Amino acid sequence: MVASSAITEQRQRASLAKRRMRDAEGPIHRSVTQYLRRSLPAGWIVTHAANKPRSAQQGAREKAMGAMAGWPDLQILGPGPNGPSAWFMEIKAPGGKLSDAQREVTDRLVDAGFPVRVVRSVEDARKAISDWRLPSTDMLIRDTSGRAA
Template sequence: MKRLEDRLHEQVWNALRYALPADAVCTSHENRQNGIREGARRKRRGCLAGWPDIQIIWNSRTYLIELKAPGGGSLSSVQKDMHERIERAGGSVAVCRSVDGVLNYLSACGLPMRGAVMA
């Protein structure tokens, strides 16, 4: 399942590089468990467990996207809790399972795309 999700992350990243407006800022967050020691190091640095995978900032707005493998993968309890915290703070998180899902979500939010991404 993780390989499918990694492939989806790469596909989404490649699509966003071409589709997002030139003045948008986009980053991917790596939250995968890499052992107790690495988890403790990230926690000391302020990394939040359950933070969404993709963050886009454009025109004073922030878009948060959690990617899940197509046909599988569900939110962990930590992710559900974090998404609820984000929503209580006034943000929102979209859960997407495809490149089209991400692009459709961003378009529905009013974020203009520079061009179509062909599969």
């Protein structure tokens, strides 16, 4: 019996380690979302379209309702220079790579004129906001005149 409980404990530790590895993007995703919601002006929308069904049946329902494999993790909606605009971020853990579906969707969005960025940290998100010249309360991306960089 002692060997059996040791094996059970070892399996539980391995299962926990696998869950932690699978969620390597989760903490990054949450911190980037929090950063964006705090640093973009009131009225801007930062949203995540959950796109990971827990079963084939649920996946089929979501696909029928418009879910698309490879859709970016975060959508940022706000006023652009020519009216309402959207920007997209795909969150990846360090070393994580885009899937084929993610590359295809990213290419389609870019071809349609939408900015898309792969983000691995809050610093990457900060850089994207600066590069896209979005308004921000983040003092680290503001120039000396007080305007967004």
